[in-house]
Amino acid sequence: MGVRDEQQLLHILFFPFLAPGHLIPVADMAALFAARGVKCTILTTPVNAAVIRSVVDRANDGFRGTDVPAIDIAVVPFPDVGLPPGVESGPALNSEADREKFFHAIQLLREPFDRFLAENSPDAVVADSFCTWSVDAAGEHGVPRLAFLGSSMFSRACSDSMLRNNPVEAAPDDPDALVPLPGLPHRVELRRSQMLDPRKRPEHWAFYKSVNAADQKSYGELFNSFHELEPDYFQHYTTTLGRRAWLVGPVALASKDVATRGANGLSPDADGCLRWLDAKPAGSVVYVSFGTLSHFSPAELRELARGLDLSGKNFVWVINGADTDESEWMPEGFAELMARGERGLIIRGWAPQMLILNHLAVGGFLTHCGWNSTLEAVSAGVPMVTWPRYADQFYNEKLVVELLKVGVGVGSTDYASKLEARRVIGGEVVAEAIGRVMGDSEEGEAIRNSAKELGEKARSAVEKGGSSYDDVGRLMDELMARRASVDV
Template sequence: MVIKDEEQPLHILFFPFLAPGHLIPIADMAVLFATRGVKCAILTTPVNAQVIRSAVDRANDSSRGTEGALAIDIAVVPFPGVECAPALNSAADRKKFFHGARLLLREPFDRFLVENRPDAVVTDSFFNWSADAAAEHGVPRIAFLGSSLFSRACSGTTVRNNPVEAAPDDPDALVLLPGLPHLVELRRSQMTEPKKRPEHWAFFQRMNAADQRSYGEVFNTFHELEPDYLEHYTTTLGRRVWLVGPVAFASKDAATRGDRGFIIRGWAPQMLILTHLAVGGFVTHCGWNSTLEAVSAGVPMVTWPRYADQFYNEKLVVELLKVGVGVGSADYASKLETRRVIGGELIAEVIGKVMGDGEEAEAIREKAQELGEKARRAVAKVGSSYDDVGRLVEELMARRSSVDV
């Protein structure tokens, strides 16, 4: 008997960038879609497959016997040399890594699309070449960067308008980011300098252009957290988006721990730690995964951004959401670059501002608890993120039917 296409489950390929901070949220997202009856596959390399293997196995085990839920596949492809971005120790290694990712992953990506004919691909925005590759195969590409809507709006206006160029040549000069719902200013030292980092700037431009010509974008955030920037992104910028987070709720850490502090080397079970009753605050570099996990746990933050989207996320946490206080980090610099030292006394003072007995600390804690409750409601049935997952699935099923006709 021939089974009609509309009776087959929707099939989505997830293609994460080769770094845990990009990989883990995409794996959690695959879990979300698999529980809604979507056939999901994750394409990655051997080392990165091991990062998500236990979470995927747990999700597959728990899905057995659950009506409609499907198992997730991990498609592993070889990748000679360093496979994971955190292991890179020089600018030259980083350049070689990005170049290799494009050259070595294009062929297996193409092959998967030909052999499996998925209904859509969710690919990391860092793989900007995947937009054209997916289009060549007639597969809608949905971009995912693992950032907040706010930071994407900030980076988007920066790429379009290059406000740094017009700012005074002073590291502490304030740079206004134009065209946003709120007044957003950063120090010049906290931003990418296009003339000093021309390759980075060109990469951001290619990435932004590829995402704009994609089918749409999916975000690990929720409507109630960034309503003004959802409106800005969809109405002002005319972008198609689905907000499905916080995705970390989809794959809870299974490890256990005691109440006393200890050092964890490697990737920590962060959601488990943040939801522990002993945790009253979180010193964070403001990566979006960590930021959203703190929001989800209702934990106030001490912000210490370093580079990438982290200074934007600090603005969101401190000035818009008002659930944290900054230590005064001022230099856009990766682990390979130097930055100004933040003194211990200042750090202690800032920690007191979120964990002390004053009115400011109490207001921050109350706001953090309120956002944590909203985050949990968003992923529950009939919540905004739960609904957005269903909306995307329905749109892709409707597209399949129209293409088949």
């Protein structure tokens, strides 16, 4: 490819937030745009570059021998803010003091961000919504900023309603009081305890308001979603709220690296997992994973283990390496159950989630409702048992259980970060929810059928002529037209 050809290509800079749940979909999105002939650069720090390296290398291997430009990772040093060496990512933070230093570091990344825009003049920057300063920085360089938060349109619409109306303020001072979110296409209400309380967390409220304001100032917003999944909320977002949006997902379906994406290396337990699944009947296994940021107390882990045992189902359970010593939580008889290896398998560390979810033996997914995990389950046609913990997860649960009807909740009621305590959900409740999704009832059958139909729609959306494929094309055409008008 000659210099002239390189100059004619669209060039998009991707600037993800420094946490795996933000990095991985951005790397997948870069692969998706690169496959359509866009020159893509991802700007990040050394530890975070390692998280996405395998995704990028695998995508570039697939482009070799074609006219498709290789994706580039531009690595810049993580700012020195007093964090220990190698602590450059959300999951590594264990105190509020560390969190403040980390967000200060994110602010200091403006300097290398500015330098890249000045030296390379990309046609657009896809910047994480949490990097609110990037809208002004991009504007100063005349580069359109496309915001990306990696959440559902439904959750962004709920968040907008929450920030606009502050319904918690007028709600009764009772954690179980139902609080409606006004102005949405459906009646949506949450318990007060499931919502961000501005009076208890004024700094979080101010931050989310600044995120919403910066995104509204942007050229537009990209969503890891597809039109058929949440059509009423695309309409609401673009028509009622007047915001410009392109739906380009599920971006994980663009990845050629489903085995190791998002990891420097797989957990030693992961290798035998697929062989173990091969020996199980179709739809008989519940997969259990709560992402990289969730933390469970010993009491919660004990009840979760009891629930898996009581459910009678086979299970694969991914346990975060940061969770407590097993002797503190493992219920009586559970170690023996695991030792036999017939019904259960525990993976400590990073698991090949997409490969597991797409395995025929998996019939349900017990999830925290992070959007990446939710969309991976949707894409695989797997129904969900929902256990939200924090952030947008309670909104995503509403979408999964009440609107899409592809899941059942365990009754999680407390909006609390990994540094805070919450009410313990009993093992019997967990077992019942698993049974409702995976059992022989009419309800279970309807949920599984709906999940399967959604999976087919998800896969069609990213294929040529699909809704997400077309949205990518429309955005590329618009950026090309904008470049031509600026050049004139």
